[in-house]
Amino acid sequence: MENYEAIMKLLVEALQSGQPEGILNAVKETLDDPNAIPVGVSNRHLHLSQEDQNALFGTGYEMKRMKDLSQPGQFACNETVTICGPKGAIEKVRILGPVRGKTQVEILEGDCFKLGVKAQPKLSGDLAGTPGITIIGPKGSVQLKEGLIIAQRHIHMTMEDAQRLGVHDGQIVAIDVPGEKGGTFKNVAVRATAASALECHIDTEEANAMSVNSSTKIKIIK
Numbered sequence: 001m002e003n004y005e006a007i008m009k010l011l012v013e014a015l016q017s018g019q020p021e022g023i024l025n026a027v028k029e030t031l032d033d034p035n036a037i038p039v040g041v042s043n044r045h046l047h048l049s050q051e052d053q054n055a056l057f058g059t060g061y062e063m064k065r066m067k068d069l070s071q072p073g074q075f076a077c078n079e080t081v082t083i084c085g086p087k088g089a090i091e092k093v094r095i096l097g098p099v100r101g102k103t104q105v106e107i108l109e110g111d112c113f114k115l116g117v118k119a120q121p122k123l124s125g126d127l128a129g130t131p132g133i134t135i136i137g138p139k140g141s142v143q144l145k146e147g148l149i150i151a152q153r154h155i156h157m158t159m160e161d162a163q164r165l166g167v168h169d170g171q172i173v174a175i176d177v178p179g180e181k182g183g184t185f186k187n188v189a190v191r192a193t194a195a196s197a198l199e200c201h202i203d204t205e206e207a208n209a210m211s212v213n214s215s216t217k218i219k220i221i222k
Contacts, residue, residue: 033217033219034164035165035219035220036217036218036219037155037175037198037199037200037217037218037219037220038198038199038200038216038217039199039200039201039202039207039212039214039216039217039218040070040199040200040201040202041201041202041203041204041207041212041213041214042106042151042201042202042203042204043094043108043203043204044090044093044094044105044106044107044108044111045076045093045094045095045096045106046081046083046093046094046095046096046103046104046105046106046135047095047096047097047099047100047103047104048095048099048100048103049099049100049101049102049103050099052103052135052142052144053099055137055139055140055141055142056081056135056136056137056138056139056140056141056142057079057137057138057139058139058140061139063077063078063079063095063097064077064078064079065077065078065097066078069096070156070197070199071156071196071197071199072195072196072197073098073195074096074097074098075096075097075098076094076095076096076097077094077095077096077097079095080092080093080094080095081093081095081135081136081137082135082136083105083107083115083133083134083135083136084115084133084134084135084136085114085115085116085117085133085134086115086116086117087113087114087115087116088114088115088116089115089136090107090111090114090115093105102125102127102147103135103142103144103147104124104125104127104147104149105133105135105144105147105148105149106124106149106150106151107119107148107149107150108150108203108204108205109150109205110205112150115133117131117133117148118131119131119148119149119150120149120150121149121150121151121152121153121187122149122150122151122152123151123152123154123189123191124149124151126149127146127147127149128146129146130146130147130148130149131146131148132144132145132146132147132148133147133148150203151201151203152187152189153175153185153187153188153189153200153201153202153203153206154188154189154190154191154200154201155173155175155188155189155190155191155198155199155200155201155220156191156193156196156197156198156199156200156201157190157191157192157196157198158192158193158194158195158196158198159192159193159194161192161196161198162190162192165220166222167190167192167220167222168190168192169190169191169192169193170189170190171189171190172187172188172189172190173188173190173220173221173222174186174187174188174220174221174222175188175200175218175219175220175221176218176219176220176221177210177212177216177218178216178217178218179210179211179212179216180211181209181210181211182210182211183210184221185202185206185210188200188220200218
């Protein structure tokens with residue numbers, strides 16, 4: 001089944017929620033429409049390099065897995081840190097694992113005012129020329145020279161998903177968001193890899209603007 005991962009995610013959410021009707025209806029919609037894509041909503045978070053993890057938590061420290069995320073191999077950690085800019089700080093920013101080659105901090109556009117920084121929408125890993133930020137952990141701090149971004153909205157999918165949906169890796173598309181406050185988001189990047197779960201990622205500000213929740217399904221507009 002092409003949407004197996006998305007359907008299983010919705011079924012788990014239905015079992016865990018006290019009001020499963022809406023989520024179960026979303027499962028039906030996914031089965032009825034193979035082009036419907038589930039949405040994952042992301043809050044501010046960061047990915048650490050091993051070197052920076054050692055500096056913040058101490059050499060040899062192992063992050064504690066809180067929960068698995070939709071993308072294979074990725075997980076949220078129990079641990080959080082504080083990020084500091086020229087004008088302010090934000091506490092309890094969640095760390096996502098596993099470790100990466102470079103540290104990357106993903107914030108919301110509204111966070112820029114509190115921190116006193118000018119971050120731009122970027123795809124994960126596109127860190128050249130981005131601002132830096134200070135990260136404070138329980139054992140030390142790290143001053144990044146670059147690595148602060150606002151995550152560009154994007155859609156994870158496999159190569160097979162891309163072929164079925166008629167798109168390709170790196171393509172920029174628009175998406176249709178249903179609902180009373182729904183509308184169209186432009187500049188959505190397609191990220192097709194061999195090992196991805198089909199899901200559109202937007203941040204909490206974007207989700208709030210169009211009343212997106214865990215049962216929302218979007219469609220690609222080419």
